[in-house]
Amino acid sequence: MRYVVIGAGAVGGTIGARLAEAGRDVVLVARGRHLDAIREQGGLRLDDPDRSRVVGVPAVASVDEVDWRPGDVAVLATKTQDTEPILDALAARAPDVVVACAQNGVANERMAAARFARVQAVLVILPAEHYEPGVVIASSVPVPGVLDVGTYPSGVDDVSDAIAADLTAAGFSSRADPAVMEGKYGKLLTNLANALDAACASDDPAVDELREAAADEGERALAAAGITARTGDDDRVRREGLITQRPVGGRERGGSSSWQSLQRGAGSIEAEFLNGEIVALGAAHGVATPVNAVLTRVAGEMAAAGEQPGSRRGQDLLAAVAAFPLLG
Structure with missing residues (x-):
């Protein structure tokens, strides 16, 4: 089995490098300066709290450059906003490939299942970062992350x-x-x-209220839609004793994947497929979701404008929520 990891950023790079270190056959799909740096240094540099090393692994610029073989697994590790065009290109080149979605959110599997017969969903709990071309940082040791796998939609x-x-x-x-x-x-x-982590400073006094309200809306929207979410003790037990973050190179982890998107000036952010998923479910099932609607809009505005993380005030977000039109 060969793994073609599409999106060699924080999550994909960590997965691909660790699989390669374990002797598995891996190809990375990267782009731009990141791809150039991987090729120039002879592999992807993986930094963790214990060591830094360059892992020799081949890298290409697109799925069109992969010599697809029977038995390959395409591991999607991009942000969701990049998923559909990649899936379209992949379907044209390797229509029978197994697609494994190692991504946040729940929309990627739906997109993949519309194009491929064999889709694997991957739960990703993996604290990692990517800021510098050719380098990814994984901050949990000795276990870098939790990656559970199952067929989509179940089994x-x-x-x-x-x-x-x-x-x-x-x-x-x-x-x-x-x-x-x-x-x-x-x-x-x-x-x-x-x-919220991307929009406001962590010590903003309104952050806790907004976080709790966003989660409450999410829970009510999922319940109204009849969707079961594994939370509470089930989630805690899965992580406990495994995800143990430590500084890497004397530096604490910066923030969430959305925070990192703003920090890098990526120009896009995945809030539409996280908070936006709850907004869509709420609209379909009669649940008001003003906090998630505001967070979706604000995060998108910040990404498009190139704003740095933490540049918005929580009180301004609360005011926008208060002014948001509720369901009629």
Whole structure:
């Protein structure tokens, strides 16, 4: 089994490098200066709290440059806003490939299932960062992350078992989970705070109120839609004793994936597919979601304008929520 990791940023780079270190066959799909740096230094540099090393792994610029083979697994590790064009290109080149969505949110699996017969959902709990070309930073040791795998929309198969076994060999905590989407919906509720983390300073006095309100809206929208999310003790037990973050190179982790998008000036952010997922469910099932609607809008504005993280005031967001038109 070969892993073609599409999106060699924080999550994808960590997954690809660790799999390669474990002797698995890996190809990275990267772009721009990141791709150039990987090629120039002979691999991807992976920094963690214990060491820094360059992991020799081949990298290409697009799925069109991959020599697709039977048995390949395409691991999607991009932000959701980049998923559809990649899936379209992938379907044209490798229509029978297994697609594994190692991404936040729950929209990627739907997009993949519309194009591919075999889709694996991957729950990603992996504290990692990517700011510098050719370098990714993973801050949890000795286990870099939790990566549970199952077929979409539910169940497991031999491919789920094989992927989980390879990820375990690479040092991750991974299991084949027939209800992995329940875990991903639970992670979605956690990720509703990503836009807030990106928008406001962590010590902003309004942050706690906004975070709790966003999560409450999410829980009510999922309940109204009849969707089960794995939360509370089930989620805590899965992480406990595994995700142990430490400084890397004397530096604490900067922030969420959305915070990192603003920090890098990426020009886009995934709030539309995190908070926006809750807004869409609320609209479909009669649940008001003004906090998530405001967070979706503000995060998008900040990304488009190139604003740095933490440049908005929580009180201004609360005022926008108070003025937001509720469902009629």
